[in-house]
Amino acid sequence: MKRQARPGVTGLRGRPQAVDHSNMRSPRTIIEDTGWGNLHHAYAAASDTPARLLHLLSEDPERAGDALAYIDAVLLHQGSMYSATAPAAEFVAAILDDPRTLVQCESALPWDERSRSLRAGLLEWLGKVAESAAWGEPAEVDVSTADAADDHDDAQELRAAQACRAVRGYVHAAVEKFLDDTDASVRQGAIGAMTHLLAAPELAHRRAHTAERLMDSVAEMSAAERAAVALSIGSWGIPPLALLADERPEVRGCAALSRALDDVPASLEEIRAALRDPRAADAWFGEDRPPQLDGQVRFFLVQALLRRTRTFAEVADAAVAVAQMTNAYTVDFDWGPLLERAFAGAQQGQLSAAQRRFLSALVDNDECWGNIANPMIWFGKAGLPAEREALRAMLT
Numbered sequence: 001m002k003r004q005a006r007p008g009v010t011g012l013r014g015r016p017q018a019v020d021h022s023n024m025r026s027p028r029t030i031i032e033d034t035g036w037g038n039l040h041h042a043y044a045a046a047s048d049t050p051a052r053l054l055h056l057l058s059e060d061p062e063r064a065g066d067a068l069a070y071i072d073a074v075l076l077h078q079g080s081m082y083s084a085t086a087p088a089a090e091f092v093a094a095i096l097d098d099p100r101t102l103v104q105c106e107s108a109l110p111w112d113e114r115s116r117s118l119r120a121g122l123l124e125w126l127g128k129v130a131e132s133a134a135w136g137e138p139a140e141v142d143v144s145t146a147d148a149a150d151d152h153d154d155a156q157e158l159r160a161a162q163a164c165r166a167v168r169g170y171v172h173a174a175v176e177k178f179l180d181d182t183d184a185s186v187r188q189g190a191i192g193a194m195t196h197l198l199a200a201p202e203l204a205h206r207r208a209h210t211a212e213r214l215m216d217s218v219a220e221m222s223a224a225e226r227a228a229v230a231l232s233i234g235s236w237g238i239p240p241l242a243l244l245a246d247e248r249p250e251v252r253g254c255a256a257l258s259r260a261l262d263d264v265p266a267s268l269e270e271i272r273a274a275l276r277d278p279r280a281a282d283a284w285f286g287e288d289r290p291p292q293l294d295g296q297v298r299f300f301l302v303q304a305l306l307r308r309t310r311t312f313a314e315v316a317d318a319a320v321a322v323a324q325m326t327n328a329y330t331v332d333f334d335w336g337p338l339l340e341r342a343f344a345g346a347q348q349g350q351l352s353a354a355q356r357r358f359l360s361a362l363v364d365n366d367e368c369w370g371n372i373a374n375p376m377i378w379f380g381k382a383g384l385p386a387e388r389e390a391l392r393a394m395l396t
Contacts, residue, residue: 024170027057027094030087039084040156042077046084049075053091056118057098061105068121069108076125079132083156086163089129092122093167093174114287116185123178123189124291126171130196133164137201165200172197172206179210180217188225192291195232207236215242227254228290234258235292249274250284253297257304271305275318278334279325298322299333312342316354323361328372335362336378343382356395359384363391 025033031050039046052074055067075088095101101119106112175197178190191214198207211233218226223246230240231254243255244266255261256270274281278298285293293300302322309315319338326335339362342355351359362368368375369388379386385394 030091034087057100065105066108081160093171120185120189127193134199223248224288226251230255231292327367
């Protein structure tokens, strides 16, 4: 699911100062004028960062892939921001249109085996930076208070968040150019980055124009790109109504996830239709998944279904379908919340037909059982025994 910024990144007093985004610094100026030795990343002082960033322009696939892994694992480790993150993001934005970023490479991270242009990978990373910068932004936290409380790490992260928010305008200006790129992976990276960049309050005035621009181009887009557009527009509070009528179920399903369509009955019906076969929904995109879907598609469908309904009877069919194919490791994102809905306020010992169907599906699914603690927590919330045989006894 969502990449989590560390808990300290919760907000700042005030908003980023208005800046002239047309005067972006050159890559060389950023490298030479930044006091990297006084900045830090996830592991140490950022003295090694300039050389690593310059490897992005090496045109060597191996060096470029190593540098792509570096900016993700070191400058944005698990979504956390550091004092070196903002100038690195400004550098990456400044080199996006450099032809050397067209080199095809793979990230050195072992879990990312995609081969694509470096430019597409850099756009995706800028989106992750924007996502982390926006995390908890409405909250107001006084940095001086954090210092007074001797919470040094939190104060540092708050400043890092402020610095990343201050460069969002520059990053947006650089990313916007690639929304119409001829390379599909680059377009998708740009759309994904724009999703989080336009979450910034200082860029809110750009949302309607960008949504119109994207919708004008959907006829030439793949289904995965149209789904990404639906997710982006929906996240800005603009209803992606036209995409709710798309010919492809994956596009309709992603459009239906939008909170802006919560009151549209056809949207709820799309969610229900998708959850009749959660396994098929998870396979909608293969490796071409929209960057906004950081997790299995069914997780987002379940979340939207629960948000739009109030009773278990309204979600029982979907709950049974999920229970038949899920596993213990994903309980927090799919069958756990459904279990909580099923037994919220239920009387002990009196199982309805819908509750019985759901519990039976869970008990019969071997993948939901094992030495995993999280299911126990959800059974406890539901007032149910956490042992499989005890539940089987209840059913018989």
